[in-house]
Each structure stands twice: as C-alpha cells, then as structure tokens.
Amino acid sequence: MTRWLPAVLGAVLIWAYIRFVHQALSDGPPRGHGRLWAFGNTLAAWTALPLLGALGVRLALDAGVVGAVAGMLLLAAVAVLLVPWPLATAIAIPRGWPKVAYGLARLSTLRSQPDAIGLAMATASRALLRRPEPHATMAGWIESHGHGRPITPGVVLAHGLLAAHRGDDPMARRLLHAVEHFDPATHDDVVITWAREWRAAEAAERGAWPEVVDAATRLGPNAPLLRWLDGVGRRYTDAIDAPTDESLDARWQQIPIRRKLSDLHHACIGHHHTTPGRSPSDASSSPLQRHIDALAHPTPATLADAVQAWSEAAAGEAHRLPRALADLARAAGEVGLPLPPLPASLRPHVDAADADEAVLGPLELASQRLHRSLMSPMVIDPLAGLFDWMELDGLLDEVRRGGSPGALRLAFRPTYGPLTTLAVVLYNDLDQPLLSNALTRWLLALAQEVGDQRAVEHQTQNLSASLRP
C-alpha cells in the first residue's frame, strides 16, 4: 500500500492542477476559499509541471524530429506555467500586452486567492496603461470579465486603472482610494500595494506630498517603495517624525529599482540641510501668526498649523474664530485644497457661508438622482452603484475644498441617506457583500468625520451585520 501512496498522491495533485488550469482557461470563478487553497494549487502545480517537464525532455531526446518538436513545445509550456506571475509582471505588463497579462495572472496559482479574476483584470489594466494611446476596445474587453460577477477590490482597482488610462485621474484617485475600504481579507496583497503605489506616485506628480504620505503611510506587505515614498513625503511636508538622511537612505537601498529614482532621492536628501521638523518656538507662536501665515501661503501644512493653533486657543479667541475659520476655508479653496478636519472645539464656531450653495447644490442633485434610482422598480447595476458612490465621494471632496468649515455637516445628511440605502440594496438584493461592506466602512468614516454619533452607531451595527462568516 505504501508503495502506491506517492503515485496516488501525485495523481491527485496532477488532477487538482488540471482542474485549476481548466478553471482559469474557461475564466470561471476560482473554487475553494483562502490562502490554504492557493497553497494547495501551487503544490499541485509544482508536482504536475516537473512531471510534464520530464516527459518533454524524454520526448525531445528520444522520439525523433516530431517528438523533439513536441517535447520542446511541452517544455516551453511548462516553463510558462511554472512562473506565470513573474512573466506577467516582468514581460506582459512592460510590453503592454493586456490579454497575455490577464491569462498569465489567471494561471498563477499563488495569485488564485482570494480575488483571482479581479487581480487578473487589474494586471491587464496595468498592461494597458503602458500603451501610449487610449484603447477603448481593449478596455471594454477587460471590463467584460467583471460582468455579472461580485465587485471585488481587484475589480475596483482595474476600473481605477482604466480611468487613469482614459486620462481621468480624479476618478482613478477615488476608485483606488475606495480599495482601502474593502475588508483586508478580501483582497490580494498586490491589489492594495498597487493601489497605494499608484496613488502615491500620482500625488507626488502633483506635489501633493500630504496625499503621498496618506497613501504610503499604511504601507503594503513587502513594499520598500512605499516605505521610501512615505519618508520622502514626510520630509517634504516638514513632518516632525520625518526620517533622517541615514534612515531615508536605508529605505531607498531596499528598493529594487532604486537606480531609476536616484536623482529624486538625492534631491530629497539635499532639500533639507538641517534636521527636519519645526522648532519649539514655531509651535508655540500665536494663532494669529499661524493664521496670517496660512492666508499668505496656503499649503496643507500651514493650514493644518493654523487650525491646530486656533483649536488650542479656542477658549480665549472665541470672538475671532468664526471669521478666522471662514477665511482659512476661503484661502484653502482659492488654491484647491480642503481645509483640514476641524477638531470638536472649533465646530461650534463655524458659520455656514453663502458660497456653500455652489458646492452643496450639485451634491444634493446627485443624491436625489441616486434616491430616485433606488426607489424605482428597475434593478440597479452594481457597477453603476459603485460609480454613483464615487460621484458623491468626489462632490464631497468639492465641499471639503470649496465650502465653509460647516458645509460638510450640511452635506452629510443628503449623502448619508441614499448611500446607506444603496449599501443595504447591494447586500440584500444584488448579492454584493464585499462592495456593500466597503461602502459601509466609508459611511462609518464619514459619520466619524462629521461627528454624528447616531450615524456612527448605525454604521457600526451595519458593519458587524454585513460581515459574513
């Protein structure tokens, strides 16, 4: 019996691998759940493929010309099937071959859980980004793989990268940021790393270094590039915890493609000749000084300094606060920046401004449209629901940038109601638990931002109810 055990085990693993390849080639949803399943598939592949390779060698050496050709072809196929993911990232993406990238990603056993189709769509989208011109047909081909399937983090990443391919960077930013709201157990490490890397790089291109820090600070698994970008962002925003020259250099040394970034790295090192961070005298200067500095040079850092200084002095400066906060919001809006979130001590001093109508009007119209569509008897397309959410997310950003400090609270209710209904519909009627869960997390974060305790409790309950075992 023990003599046959290895043969039986081998046969089972080969059968499991053939079933996996069949699944991938027919573009069916992956069977099984969890990383253990992915490990099992990998074991099966690494059992089956050496055996096929040995057969190829034998054919190539012993069976004449036809056998040799067949053997060589078999060996080539085995070589591809052994390392599909490295081939996808090292060849198909740089060459701009979306279909090849999709196929190789689907054939990767290591990447077969938990979001194989989403990751393959994202891989193909990344390959499409390397093409110089927009390619609508290919984008449609990639999108078609997601039709009728659950919207996963990988699918959202793919749609974000396709938006970038169309040149719509603001939509790409929102979609890639939405990936952060999905349950971490539902996405491949690569999905979150790519989403953060793209967001950080795009923000660095705009010189929006606080956004670089926001995207990179969460870090990804095995993400030396993100660790370095986080350090660079902290240096350029004069953060108190910015890394020293030595620490930043150590991060840079760990990046595999560091030579491509050498000039940028050394420019960042040279940008600060002294130890970064603000002096204690700066931190203790008056709120009026911080206020005037922010109005004269509105940047994320000066605006945050001013808000913090007013917050610390709120008790003694109540007579100045309404105008001070309105002026900061106007100055931030002039340069297209949002006012930093206001601490609770400042919220009672906020006056709503007439200018709020300009940013609240479009938001209310969009939320009414969503409400009407949710109330209509027509079934909602989940993807349309995702883009409705993204539209309101973008309009809320406009409120943060262009509205008075109290405008976000005015915008909260019209946004919160329809999107909460959408989250429930996605979960109950459209079988989209992942997207519903992500939207609920986003609603919870929004409720916390505006300080609506009832909404926080409501979304916390929804979140615990939406977590399926």
Next chain:
Amino acid sequence: MTVPLEDLASNPFFVLGLTPAASPLELERQGQKLLAMLQVGLEAATSYPTPFGDHPRTAEAVRQALATLRDPARRHEAEVWFDLPAPSPPPRQAPRWTDLRERLGWR
C-alpha cells in the same frame, strides 16, 4: 496674496492710518484730511502701510472706512482684526515629481 488677506489689509484703521484708540472725532478729522489730500493728488496719501505691505488708498476706500467705523458692531470687528503680525517668510516649496509614474512603470 489671497482674498482673505486682502480683506484683512483693508481694515478701516489701516486705511485711515489710525489705531483703535482713536475717538470718533479723530476718525472723522483724519478721514476728511485724507480725502482732501487725495483730491489735490498728494502722493503721501495714495498708499497706506499694513503688516502685509503697502496698499493703494482711494477716496472710495476712505469713505467706506469711515462708514464702517461709524457702526459700533463693525468698528468692534475692525478692532479685533487690527493688531496683526506680518507673515513669516514663505515655506520652502516642495517639488513636483512629474514623471514618477513613468519611472515606476505606471505609464
């Protein structure tokens, strides 16, 4: 200069070249004197100093300043926003890495 900073520079006390300690009578006298100087085109009256640099002074601005300071509530607001510091030097500009996505293989 941002619009809110321009607004602070238009404080009626700055426009009239007086401090919040000035009495209503002093304000009226100073306003009339400046209007007369502007009418004859005296260069000394054509600008006024603020913590954010010199600003042009016009007859319209002087009349508006006088009207503002006659209203007790608006005078109080002007007093609150009179004693302002000069802005600190601008912070160092952080660069834009305009080709980073290309370097990282995102284009």
